[in-house]
Amino acid sequence: xxxxxxxxxxxxxxxxxxxxxxxxxxxxxxxxxxxxxxxxxxxxxxxxxxxxxxxxxxxxxxxxxxxxxxxxxxxxxxxxxxxxxxxxxxxxxxxxxxxxxxxxxxxxxxxxxxxxxxxxxxxxxxxxxxxxxxxxxxxxxxxxxxxxxxxxxxxxxxxxxxxxxxxxxxxxxxxxxxxxxxxxxxxxxxxxxxxxxxxxxxxxxxxxxxxxxxxxxxxxxxx
Numbered sequence: 001x002x003x004x005x006x007x008x009x010x011x012x013x014x015x016x017x018x019x020x021x022x023x024x025x026x027x028x029x030x031x032x033x034x035x036x037x038x039x040x041x042x043x044x045x046x047x048x049x050x051x052x053x054x055x056x057x058x059x060x061x062x063x064x065x066x067x068x069x070x071x072x073x074x075x076x077x078x079x080x081x082x083x084x085x086x087x088x089x090x091x092x093x094x095x096x097x098x099x100x101x102x103x104x105x106x107x108x109x110x111x112x113x114x115x116x117x118x119x120x121x122x123x124x125x126x127x128x129x130x131x132x133x134x135x136x137x138x139x140x141x142x143x144x145x146x147x148x149x150x151x152x153x154x155x156x157x158x159x160x161x162x163x164x165x166x167x168x169x170x171x172x173x174x175x176x177x178x179x180x181x182x183x184x185x186x187x188x189x190x191x192x193x194x195x196x197x198x199x200x201x202x203x204x205x206x207x208x209x210x211x212x213x214x215x216x217x218x219x220x221x222x223x
Contacts, residue, residue, distance in 0.1 A: 001140055004160045009041045014063045015208055017164055018042060023138015025054040027156055027164045028208060029067035032119045035074060052077040053137040058166025059153040060088025064208060066119035080126035082145060085152025092121030097183040103173060104182035128154055146197060148190030149181045161203030168193055171210025178213045178221045194222055
């Protein structure tokens, strides 16, 4: 197989990632109407819309799943999400954000409202249970269940040591160091999932917001 190439897509407060090896996958899609920015980034990297094989949604919140339906229409790629967050995609609604501290409570006023919570609904093509092997889509790696931020959160771990963590880890304010997510359905599960992630010995972690983070920095977060 070819070497793995990671192409970040900065969509304002949220990140998406294009991963290219023998095939191309997209990890997260940003808010609704992010599709043009993602496709422009693909074009700049010499990737045609039809080259995209898989759209992998790390969890069902609107800033990560918002453009999945439109991108599927434009590329023909299949959409994968964990079975426990599939209901959010089917409804096109992320549900309640449960703050883990004061930062989440403050930002939740702006990001947890009805307008930010909704996005175009879709029926996922692939449901992830515990893991999903990505080699069938031309990338050596796998998606792994990492619940806590949401019940169906997943991370992607590649054979080269790159990991894509969705909202399992957030950047602290103002320092930008890795910390507990500002919102989590189950904070204890977040820490268990971070330890599970570190057991894979990743080198670089690409989060949904901020980053990237080193494995050492994330280890310090867990104490």
